[in-house]
Amino acid sequence: MKVNLVKAAPWLVVAGMFLLWELICVGFAVPEFLLPAPSAVWKVGVEQFEPIMMHATQTFITTLAGFAIAVAVGLLIGMAVGSSPLLYRAMYPLLVGFNSIPKVAFVPVLVVWFGIGTVPAILTAFLISFFPVVVNVATGLATLEPELEDVLRSLGASRIDILGKVGLPRAMPYFFASLKVAITLAFVGSVIAETVASNLGIGYLMMSASSSMNMPLVFAGLIVIGVMGVVMYELFAFVEKRMTSWAHRKPDGAA
Amino acid sequence: MSFVKFENVDLAYAPGGALAIQDVSLEVKEGEFVAVVGPSGCGKSTLMKLISGLRMPSGGYVYVDGRQVGGPLKIVGMAFQNSNLLPWRTTLDNVMLPLEIVEPYRSTLKKERVRYEAEARQLLARVGLAGFEDKFPWELSGGMQQRASICRALIHQPRLLMLDEPFGALDAFTREELWCMLRDLWQQQPFTVILVTHDLREAVFLADTVYVMSKRPGRILVRREIELPRPRDLDVTYTDAFAGHVHELREHIGRVRAS
Numbered sequence: 303m304k305v306n307l308v309k310a311a312p313w314l315v316v317a318g319m320f321l322l323w324e325l326i327c328v329g330f331a332v333p334e335f336l337l338p339a340p341s342a343v344w345k346v347g348v349e350q351f352e353p354i355m356m357h358a359t360q361t362f363i364t365t366l367a368g369f370a371i372a373v374a375v376g377l378l379i380g381m382a383v384g385s386s387p388l389l390y391r392a393m394y395p396l397l398v399g400f401n402s403i404p405k406v407a408f409v410p411v412l413v414v415w416f417g418i419g420t421v422p423a424i425l426t427a428f429l430i431s432f433f434p435v436v437v438n439v440a441t442g443l444a445t446l447e448p449e450l451e452d453v454l455r456s457l458g459a460s461r462i463d464i465l466g467k468v469g470l471p472r473a474m475p476y477f478f479a480s481l482k483v484a485i486t487l488a489f490v491g492s493v494i495a496e497t498v499a500s501n502l503g504i505g506y507l508m509m510s511a512s513s514s515m516n517m518p519l520v521f522a523g524l525i526v527i528g529v530m531g532v533v534m535y536e537l538f539a540f541v542e543k544r545m546t547s548w549a550h551r552k553p554d555g556a557a
Numbered sequence: 558m559s560f561v562k563f564e565n566v567d568l569a570y571a572p573g574g575a576l577a578i579q580d581v582s583l584e585v586k587e588g589e590f591v592a593v594v595g596p597s598g599c600g601k602s603t604l605m606k607l608i609s610g611l612r613m614p615s616g617g618y619v620y621v622d623g624r625q626v627g628g629p630l631k632i633v634g635m636a637f638q639n640s641n642l643l644p645w646r647t648t649l650d651n652v653m654l655p656l657e658i659v660e661p662y663r664s665t666l667k668k669e670r671v672r673y674e675a676e677a678r679q680l681l682a683r684v685g686l687a688g689f690e691d692k693f694p695w696e697l698s699g700g701m702q703q704r705a706s707i708c709r710a711l712i713h714q715p716r717l718l719m720l721d722e723p724f725g726a727l728d729a730f731t732r733e734e735l736w737c738m739l740r741d742l743w744q745q746q747p748f749t750v751i752l753v754t755h756d757l758r759e760a761v762f763l764a765d766t767v768y769v770m771s772k773r774p775g776r777i778l779v780r781r782e783i784e785l786p787r788p789r790d791l792d793v794t795y796t797d798a799f800a801g802h803v804h805e806l807r808e809h810i811g812r813v814r815a816s
Contacts, residue, residue: 449637449721456609457658457713458631467657471645548645548693 338518343525346518354507354519358526361492361503364420365530368427369488373481375428376435383436384443384473385465401433406494413499423495423503430491431484438480442473475549478542485534489527558623559584560749561608561717566617567774568603576774577603580617583768583777587716588747592760592767594806596814600775601753605719608751609633621717631659634710634718638725640702642694648705649690652677655713662713680708683745684738700731704738711742720752724759733791736762744788757810761785761802762794769809779809 320340326332327339334342347354379397383390405426412422446469454464496505504523511519543550566581578600585591593601606612607619610629619626634655642651656662656673666673681690684704694702703723710718720739724732740763743750754760760767761783769779783802785793793799 447639447641449639450641452606452609452611453635453637453641453710454658455611456629456633456635457655458629459658463658467654468643471643474645546645548695 335515335517338521342518343521346516347522347525350519350522354504354522354526357502357504357507357523358530360420361423361489361496361505361527362530364423364492364496364503365427365485365488368424368492369431369485371424371428372432372484372488373435376432376480376484377439377477379432380436380439380473380477381443381465381470384440385461385469387444390440390444397433397436405430405491406498409495409498412495418499418501420500420502422499423492423505426495427488427491430494431488434480434483434487435477438476439473442476443469446472475542475546478538478546481538482535482542485538486531489531489534493527559620560587560589560622561585561751562618562620563607564618564620566607566614566619568600568607568612569615572615576615578607578770579774579776581775581777582617583780585749585751585766587749590743590750590752590763590765592752592754592764593770594754594757594760594767594810595770595775596772596810597755599770599772599813601770602721603775605635605721605751605753608717609635609719630717631713632716634713634715636703636706636710636718636720636723638722640694640699640706642702642705642709644694647691647693648681648686648697649674649677651694651705652681652708652712654709659713677708677712680712681705683742684708698731700727700735703727703735707739707742711748715748717749717751720750720754722754723752724756725754732756732759737791739763740789757803757806758794758799761799761806762789762791767802767806769806769813771813778813779806781806 324340327337332339338346379393383393383397408429409422409426412425416422416425443465446464450468451464454468459467492503493505493508496503497509498505500506504527508520508523511517511523561584563581563583566578567576568578569576581604593604595601603612607614608621608626608630610621610626610633613627621630622632642648643654646654653673656666656677662669662673678687678690681687684707686701686704686708689697689701689705694705697705707718707720707723710720724735727735736759739750750763752760752763764783767781767783768777769781770776771778781802785796785798785802
C-alpha cells in the first residue's frame with residue numbers, strides 16, 4: 303500500500319498540477335493568449351503532432367550531440383584537474399569564470415563563427431552542461447583516501463595504475479550523478495540557442511508560435527521539452543543505479 | 558645483518574619546517590616483530606612512510622635489505638586503522654589488488670589467475686574468512702574488514718609488513734582475536750613486522766622489541782626487548798612479567814606526556 307503510494311505520488315502530483323491549471327483557466331476565464339488551459343494545449347498538440355515531433359527530434363538529437371561532447375570533454379578535464387593538484391589550482395578559476403557567463407550571451411558569438419543552425423545549438427548544449435561533469439569527476443578523484451594511495455604507491459603503482467584501479471571506479475558515482483544534471487542542462491542550452499539562432503527545433507517552434515500569439519503551441523513546446531528532460535533524467539538515474547550499486551547500498555547492509 | 562636500519566634520520570615535511578622525527582636510529586632484524594609506541598602525533602606514521610620509500614629523509618639514512626631507500630619498495634605490505642577496502646570489489650578481488658600491480662604477479666596474472674585466486678582464498682581461510690570471499694566489504698564486520706585488509710597487505714608475500722594502528726578502531730574482544738590471528742600468520746610464515754600502535758598491551762603481546770617514541774619531534778626514547786616465551790597465548794597477558802613490561806612502558810609514556 304505504502305509502496306504503491308510512493309510509486310504513484312509523482313503521477314498524482316503532475317495530474318494535480320494540470321487539474322489546478324485547468325480549473326484556474328476555466329474558473330477565472332483566463333484568455334488563451336495569456337495562459338492557455340491544458341485542454342487547449344493538448345488540442346493543439348494533437349493537431350500539430352507531426353511538426354512538433356519533427357522539431358522535438360531535432361532538439362533531442364542536438365541536445366544528445368552536445369551532451370556527448372560535454373561528457374567526453376568533461377571527463378578528460380575532470381580527470382586532469384582531479385588527479386593533479388597543480389592543474390586543479392591553475393584551471394579552477396578559469397572554469398568557474400567561464401561557467402558564470404550566461405550562455406545565452408555567448409550564442410551570438412557562436413552564430414558569427416558557425417552561422418545559424420544546428421552547430422551553435424550543439425555547442426551551447428555542450429558549453430552549458432560540461433561543467434558539472436568536470437566538477438564531479440574532479441571531486442571524486444581529488445577525495446581519494448591518502449592511506450589507500452600510500453598502499454598502492456608503496457607497491458610501486460604508477461599514477462595511471464592508481465587512476466585506473468581506484469581513482470576512476472571511485473569517481474564513478476560522482477560521474478553518473480553529474481550526468482543527470484548535465485543532460486537537463488543540455489536541453490536548456492540547445493533550446494536557448496534554437497530560440498535565438500535556428501530555424502529548426504522546439505526553441506524555434508516556440509519562438510515563431512509566440513510571435514503569432516499561438517500560446518497553446520508555445521506551451522505544447524514547453525511541455526515537450528519538460529517530458530524529454532524527465533525521461534532522459536530517469537534514464538541516467540537508472541544507469542547510475544545499475545553501474546554504481548555499491549555506492550547506493552542500503553544502510554542495513556543489503557545491496 | 559639488519560634488515561631495516563635507520564641512521565640518525567630527520568624528517569621535516571616542509572623544507573626547513575618543523576621536524577616530524579629527529580635523530581632516529583634503529584635496527585630491525587629480518588623476521589623480527591617490532592612495535593613502535595608513543596603519544597599520538599609523535600611521528601610513528603612518518604616512520605612507516607620513510608621505510609616504504611614514500612618519503613625521503615631530510616637528514617640521515619634509511620636502509621632496507623642493505624640498500625638505501627630511494628623510492629617505493631615492492632617488498633612491503635601495509636595496513637592501516639581504516640581497512641580502506643574498495644567497496645566495488647569483493648573481498649577476494651580486494652585481496653588480489655596488489656597482484657595487479659606488483660611484478661612478477663602483474664604480468665602473469667592473466668595466465669595464473671586460477672592459482673593466484675586459490676592462494677588468496679587460502680590466505681583468507683587462514684584468517685578465518687573462508688566463505689566470505691565473494692562478499693563485498695560493507696557486508697563484513699569491522700574486524701573482518703581488518704582481517705581482509707591484512708590479507709591484502711600479505712598477498713604478494715612481502716618481506717616486510719607495516720601496520721599503522723591496524724586494530725585501533727576495533728572493540729577489545731575483536732582486537733585480542735586479531736592479535737592472535739596476526740601472531741599465527743607471523744609464526745607460520747616468517748616475515749618482518751613493524752607495528753605502530755598506542756596500545757601497550759598489544760605491543761608487549763606481539764612484539765620481540767618495543768620502541769618508545771617521544772612527542773613531536775619524534776625521537777626514540779627507549780628500546781625494550783620482550784623476552785616472553787613464544788608461542789604466546791592470551792593468558793600471558795595476565796602474568797606478572799607481562800604486566801611488568803606494560804607498566805614500565807607506561808611510565809615512559811607518562812613521562813613523555815608530562816614533559
